[in-house]
Amino acid sequence: MLSKWPLTFACLVMCGCSYSSSTSGTGIATGTAVQTTPGAMPAGAGRGAARGAADPRIAPRVPASFPESWRFAAGESATFAPNAMAVSNSELASRAANQILERGGNAVDAAVALGFALAVTWPEAGNIGGGGYMIIRLADGRTAALDYREVAPSAASRDMYLDSAGNLTDRSVTGHLASGVPGAVAGMARALERYGTMTLREVMQPAIALARDGFVIDTALASSIRNSERTRLFAGASLFFPGGVPLASGTRLVQPELARTLEAIAANGPAGFYRGWVADSLVAEMQRGGGIISLNDLRSYAPRERRPIQSTYRGFTLLAMPPSSSGGVTMTEAHNILETWPASAKYGSAQWYHTVASAYQRAFIDRNSKLGDPDFISVPLERLTSKSYAAQLRAGINPLRATPTRVVDSTMQALPREPMNTTHYSVTDSFGNAVATTTTLNGSWGSGVWVRGAGFFLNNEMDDFAAQPGMPNMFGLVQGEQNAIAPGKRMLSAMSPTIVLDSANQVLLVAGAAGGPTIITGTSQVILNVLDHRMTLADAMRAPRLHHQALPDSLTIEQGGVAPAVQDSLRAMGWSLRPLRALVNVNAIMRVRGGWEGVSEPRRSGGAVGH
Ligand code: DON
Numbered sequence: 001m002l003s004k005w006p007l008t009f010a011c012l013v014m015c016g017c018s019y020s021s022s023t024s025g026t027g028i029a030t031g032t033a034v035q036t037t038p039g040a041m042p043a044g045a046g047r048g049a050a051r052g053a054a055d056p057r058i059a060p061r062v063p064a065s066f067p068e069s070w071r072f073a074a075g076e077s078a079t080f081a082p083n084a085m086a087v088s089n090s091e092l093a094s095r096a097a098n099q100i101l102e103r104g105g106n107a108v109d110a111a112v113a114l115g116f117a118l119a120v121t122w123p124e125a126g127n128i129g130g131g132g133y134m135i136i137r138l139a140d141g142r143t144a145a146l147d148y149r150e151v152a153p154s155a156a157s158r159d160m161y162l163d164s165a166g167n168l169t170d171r172s173v174t175g176h177l178a179s180g181v182p183g184a185v186a187g188m189a190r191a192l193e194r195y196g197t198m199t200l201r202e203v204m205q206p207a208i209a210l211a212r213d214g215f216v217i218d219t220a221l222a223s224s225i226r227n228s229e230r231t232r233l234f235a236g237a238s239l240f241f242p243g244g245v246p247l248a249s250g251t252r253l254v255q256p257e258l259a260r261t262l263e264a265i266a267a268n269g270p271a272g273f274y275r276g277w278v279a280d281s282l283v284a285e286m287q288r289g290g291g292i293i294s295l296n297d298l299r300s301y302a303p304r305e306r307r308p309i310q311s312t313y314r315g316f317t318l319l320a321m322p323p324s325s326s327g328g329v330t331m332t333e334a335h336n337i338l339e340t341w342p343a344s345a346k347y348g349s350a351q352w353y354h355t356v357a358s359a360y361q362r363a364f365i366d367r368n369s370k371l372g373d374p375d376f377i378s379v380p381l382e383r384l385t386s387k388s389y390a391a392q393l394r395a396g397i398n399p400l401r402a403t404p405t406r407v408v409d410s411t412m413q414a415l416p417r418e419p420m421n422t423t424h425y426s427v428t429d430s431f432g433n434a435v436a437t438t439t440t441l442n443g444s445w446g447s448g449v450w451v452r453g454a455g456f457f458l459n460n461e462m463d464d465f466a467a468q469p470g471m472p473n474m475f476g477l478v479q480g481e482q483n484a485i486a487p488g489k490r491m492l493s494a495m496s497p498t499i500v501l502d503s504a505n506q507v508l509l510v511a512g513a514a515g516g517p518t519i520i521t522g523t524s525q526v527i528l529n530v531l532d533h534r535m536t537l538a539d540a541m542r543a544p545r546l547h548h549q550a551l552p553d554s555l556t557i558e559q560g561g562v563a564p565a566v567q568d569s570l571r572a573m574g575w576s577l578r579p580l581r582a583l584v585n586v587n588a589i590m591r592v593r594g595g596w597e598g599v600s601e602p603r604r605s606g607g608a609v610g611h
Helices: 091-102 107-121 184-195 200-213 219-226 256-268 276-289 295-299 327-339 350-370 387-395 518-531 537-542 564-572
Strands: 019-023 079-081 085-088 131-137 143-148 304-306 309-313 316-320 420-428 434-443 498-501 507-511 555-558 577-580 588-592 595-599 606-610
Touching (some): 019 079, 085 107, 085 588, 085 595, 091 107, 091 606, 131 498, 184 200, 276 295, 309 327, 327 387, 327 498, 350 518, 350 555, 434 498, 434 507, 498 518, 507 518, 518 537, 537 595, 595 606
Parallel strands (some): 555 577
Antiparallel strands (some): 079 595, 085 420, 085 606, 131 434, 143 304, 316 498, 498 507, 588 595
C-alpha cells in the first residue's frame, strides 16, 4: 500500500481607482490598500453592493478574542471597496479581475478573467489542465452551480493504480496516468457564455498579457517552484528549473507557449483547447509518458450545470456545490447538526470544539461512504441535507464525550509529506452579482506533467477517486465503492465554493478554500465565525481553525490556536488532538455597509483588489 496520507497536511494552507492589499511571501503589501476601521462598518454610499440598508442581523460585529499564543491578532482590518471586489491567492490575478470589473464587466466576466490569469500567475494550482466548480448568484435572484470537474478517461478502469500484487502504486499521483480529462476551459467558457456579458477574447486579455510579457516571481511562487519535486521530472523543468536551478524570486517568468495556448482559446473558444493543435499536443504528451487521455476524451468533455444546494442556517441561506463535489452536502449536514443547538457555544471554548468537531465527524462519515458522481451512483441528497436527519445525528452526540469513528488505521501514520494546492477565488460586482470558484490540479503542480508545446500542467485528480476503496488517498480520506474509478466518472471532490445570503436575500458572504478535505471545514468555519460569532471578516479569517474528517479519528487544531486548558478539556473528553502549523487557505468577501470587504488568506499569499 502506498503511503500517501500526510500529503494532506503539508497542503492544508498550501487555497482607475482601485484598492488592493496583498500578502506575499515577502510580507510586503503592494498597491494601495484602503482598509476599514477594525471591527467597524465603513460608511458611504456605494453602488450595487450598498443598495438598501445593511441587514441589522449582520451589524454590529463583535470583537473577537484569540488565545495569547495565537499568531494572528484580532481586530485587523480588511480591504474595502465600495463597488466591486476580487480576492484570490494571486494579487496579479485579482487585479486582472478588477480590470474587467472596472471596464463594466460583471462578476462572472471578472471571475473568468481571474481564472485564466491564475493559470499564468499561480501555476501550481490555477490551471487550464485541471477542473473546478463555480457557484453564481445573480442580482436578479438566479443561481447556478457549474461542475467542470475532470472525468476519468474512457480507458480508465477500477483497479488501474494497483500493481500485480494488488497494492496501490503512486501512479494516481505522479506522471501521465494520474490525470483526469481537464474541465477548466470548458467550464469557464460555459459560465461566460451563460452568465457573462463580455467575450472570451476580452476577458482573457489580462491572462494572455501576463503569459506573453511575463511577471515577476514573488517569494511565495519561488518557494513553491523550489519544492515542486514532481515538476522537475517532466518537460516543465526546462522552464521552471533552467539548468536544473529553480527560478528565484525577482525573476521575470515569461510563458510564450502558454500565451499561444491562451490565444487559441480566446480565438476559438473551448475548441481551441479540446480540438486542434492544443489537444494534439496534450495527447502527444500522454503518448510519450504512457497516459491514456485520448482526442475522443477531450472532444467529449462536457461541463454540467447543476442546481446549487440551498440550505438555511439560523435564518441565513447558503448556496453550495452539489455532487460531484461533497462540499455542499457535507457542510449542510454539519451546519444542520449545529443548528439543533439554540445558539452556538462560545467561540474557542472546549464545548465549541466538541460540538463543531462532532458535527464534522458525522458529516464526513456520510461523505466518505455515500457520495460520488451523481451520473453514476444514487446519492441520498434529500436525506443527508434534511433537518430531521441532522436531529437524529445530534441525538447521538454525547455533550461530554467524543465518539470514536472507529479504530484508527495504523497505515496512516509514517507517510511522506508533500506540498499540494488548490485555489479559491471570490468576486462581487456593483450590480449585486457574486461568484465563488474553486479550481485545482489536486496536488501542487498536479501530476508534474507539462504539455510540451502548449505550456501548461496537467492535474493528478485521479487520486481523488477511491483508487482502492477502503484505503486512504493522499488526503487520508478513506472512501468507498461509491467513489470507485469508472470511465467518464467524476472523482468526488471537497471543493466548496459557497455564497451566503442574509435574511433580506442579499449576498452577505462569498467564500471557499483550498486544502483537500479541510476545504469543507475551513469554509464552514469562516461562515460560522461571521454568522454565529459575528466576527468581522478579518477576524473570521484569522481565527484558529479545526478539522475532523471521521478518519483518521483525530481532531486537527492549529498550533498556538487552542488555549492549554481547552486542550486539556478536549483530551479529557476523549479527543485525540493533532496540532498542525496551519489549516486551510480561504479567500472571502463580505458585504458591509457601503460596499465590500475582501480578505485573502492570512496564512498564505494572495490579494484583495476592488474599486
Ligand atoms: O477536489 C478535491 O477535493 C481535491 N482535489 C482538492 C485538493 C486540494 O485542495 C489540495 N490542496 N490544497
